Amino acid sequence: MKTVIITGSTKGIGYGLAKEFLNQGCQVTICGRNETTLEQAYQSLSQQFSRENILGITCDVSKFEDVQNLWNQTINRFKKVDIFINNAGLNLPRFTVWEQTPERINEIINTNLTGTIYGVKVAISEMKKQGFGAVYLMEGSGSDGMKVKYLTLYGTTKYAIRFLKESLVDEVKNTNIIVGSISPGIVVTDLLKGEYDDSKEQQKLWQKAKKVFNILADHVETVTPYLVDKILENKQNGARIAWLTIPKVINKVICSPFNKRNLFD
Numbered sequence: 001m002k003t004v005i006i007t008g009s010t011k012g013i014g015y016g017l018a019k020e021f022l023n024q025g026c027q028v029t030i031c032g033r034n035e036t037t038l039e040q041a042y043q044s045l046s047q048q049f050s051r052e053n054i055l056g057i058t059c060d061v062s063k064f065e066d067v068q069n070l071w072n073q074t075i076n077r078f079k080k081v082d083i084f085i086n087n088a089g090l091n092l093p094r095f096t097v098w099e100q101t102p103e104r105i106n107e108i109i110n111t112n113l114t115g116t117i118y119g120v121k122v123a124i125s126e127m128k129k130q131g132f133g134a135v136y137l138m139e140g141s142g143s144d145g146m147k148v149k150y151l152t153l154y155g156t157t158k159y160a161i162r163f164l165k166e167s168l169v170d171e172v173k174n175t176n177i178i179v180g181s182i183s184p185g186i187v188v189t190d191l192l193k194g195e196y197d198d199s200k201e202q203q204k205l206w207q208k209a210k211k212v213f214n215i216l217a218d219h220v221e222t223v224t225p226y227l228v229d230k231i232l233e234n235k236q237n238g239a240r241i242a243w244l245t246i247p248k249v250i251n252k253v254i255c256s257p258f259n260k261r262n263l264f265d
Contacts, residue, residue, distance in 0.1 A: 002232065003027045003078040005070060007061050007119055008088030010034070010041040012189035013138075016220035017085065020228040022049040029074045031059035031088075061088045061115030062107075067122045075126075083231065084123035085136045085182070086116045089157075094150035094205060105153060112157035120168060124177060132176045136231065136241075137165045139183040150205075169238040178237040182227060185244025186217040188263050214263055215256045216249060 004021045008014045010032035018028045022045060030045070032038045035058050042056035055077050059066045074081055090111045092104050116137060127133030141148055142155025143162045161181075168179040223243045230241045 001025060001027060002082040003029075003074065003080055004083040004085065005029045005031075005074055005081055005123075006085045006087050007031055007059065007067075007070070007115070010037045013184050013187050013220055013224070014085075014087040015041055016224040017087065017228060019045060019048070020224040022053060023225075024228055024232060026232075027053045027055075027078045029055040029057060029070065029078075031057045031070055033058070033060045061086075061118060062110035064118045064121075067115070067118045071122050071126055080130060081123070081127070081133060083134045083136065084119065084127075085138070085231075086119040087138045087182075088112075088115050088119075089138060089140065091151070091154045094202060096150065097152050100153065108153050109157060112154070113160055116161060116164065120164070124168075124172065124179075127177045128175065134178045134180065134231075134234070135168070137161050137179070137181045139181050139240075143181075143183070166238075172237060178235070178239070180231075180234060180237070180239040180241060182231070183240060183242035183244070184223050184227060185242070185248075186213060187223055188213070188217050188219050210264060214261045215252055216244065217263055218243070219263065 002021075004018075004026050006014050006018050006021075006028065009018045009028075009030040015030070018030050018041075021028050028045075030038070030041055032041065038056050038058055042054060045054050055074060057070050057073050059070045061067055071081065071084075088111060090108050092100055092108055097105075120135060120137070123133065123135045127135070139161060140154065140158040141151055142158040145159060146155075148155060165179060165181045172179050226243055227241055234241065
């Protein structure tokens with residue numbers, strides 16, 4: 001039985017991963033900043049799976065002590081951690097960098113980048129003590145260097161995540177720890193839909209983006225079984241576990257005139 005910690009797992013892709021790991025017989029620690037949302041996620045999972053295999057911890061990944069506590073509480077309960085997934089991430093409303101507030105800028109960098117570095121520091125340090133483990137970083141728009149208008153800050157953090165992953169892969173060589181990345185593709189979550197506000201300009205962008213999303217995006221429950229299977233199978237340091245590969249993109253585009261989808265209504 002594998003023990004898995006997933007940061008930012010009270011909703012969206014993180015919650016979907018937690019649900020699927022539990023479905024595969026794993027022990028899972030979920031976490032989030034908001035106690036109410038955490039409790040709701042915990043109760044929802046508890047109705048479907050044994051409470052013995054679920055632990056919920058309040059954790060703000062931008063605070064190192066919270067991430068260390070997340071690990072400690074998991075060890076206290078499950079005695080080991082096999083997989084640590086740095087999933088917690090935020091996006092911002094689709095505006096230029098200079099239109100974002102300093103508070104928003106700090107929040108996204110502290111969560112997406114600093115929070116991931118804290119997760120890496122805690123997980124790898126502790127896994128070296130226990131002698132084994134796998135750490136995964138979550139990719140996103142910008143990881144491959146592709147620019148998307150109004151996603152500059154988010155893309156900057158994700159581009160840095162890829163550099164971090166590639167460097168860590170070298171640093172953990174000759175240890176019993178592996179580092180990899182997860183690329184879920186375009187997934188229909190609150191994070192995706194919440195980037196657009198109610199202004200006329202933003203709604204125009206949303207209508208245009210929706211056309212692309214309806215071709216390329218997928219629901220969480222479509223993506224997570226594949227990702228979890230690959231994570232549990234993987235023993236390779238440096239692995240990139242990707243859902244939306246180039247062949248899948250080509251197939252979706254070719255089939256789109258015959259496969260009309262509306263993922264948002």
